[in-house]
Amino acid sequence: MAKIFRYELKRLLLNKFTAGLLVVIGFYSHWLMNGEVIVGIANTAPFSPWSFGYYLAKILPLLMLALLFFISFLYSKKEKEVEILTSAACVKPSKYRMIRCTAIAAASLLITAVPIIYAIGFYSVVFHFTRIQTLVMPVLSVILPAFTVWMGAGVLSGKVHPTSVFILMPVALLIGFLPLPGWADLYGTAFFISHPAELSMLDPMFEIPPNMILCKSAYFLIGIILTAIAAKKD
Secondary structure: OHHHHHHHHHHHHOOHHHHHHHHHHHHHHHHHHHOOHHHOOOOOOOOOHHHHHHHHHHHHHHHHHHHHHHHHHHHOHHHHHHHHHHOOOOOOHHHHHHHHHHHHHHHHHHHHHHHHHHHHHHHHHHOOOOOHHHHHHHHHHHHHHHHHHHHHHHHHHHHHOOOHHHHHHHHHHHOOOOOOOHHHOOOOHHHHHHHHHHOOOOOOOOOOOHHHHHHHHHHHHHHHHHHHHHHHOO
């Protein structure tokens, strides 16, 4: 089991597309941090949870693109041919798919760690910022709901039709740049710009209002439901 997981993880991470995407994510992280974020978002400090949350929300479309790309591996023609061999192995096909989905989640989280580590390094070098614990809530509120939704949607759509995962990719990118209402703001870009300004104070303490908690919880639940539906299709 562990050997299969390590093998799948290496396959996902050690390929040209992942290398190229890492370069793009690294460059965009640097450009964003040294552009919009370094001056602070919505009158907050550059290293505040608000500015950091905005930074994550802007990078999230690329991170979700990586996740969907990894999911597309499950449904490629080459993988369908490999399934004929794996079905004859000692590992059950359903268990093998579960291991592969776990490897996809792990690979995606490792990719996600790149802009987070860059931001922490930038804050510590430029601003001598060490209160990393204050950045935990933005990470959880931004990453988890979107990750769960796209994981569930990607796996389920791939089971309906293999090419449908590729249709989701531009959607995952576009919604990060469209002016969406608050309830549809899956990534939270608008929230990190507007909510601090509504609090009418300089660099307010980070808080997530009840309506946003409800919205994020709903997205997280939708992702869980989609994943459960996809699992039943096995």
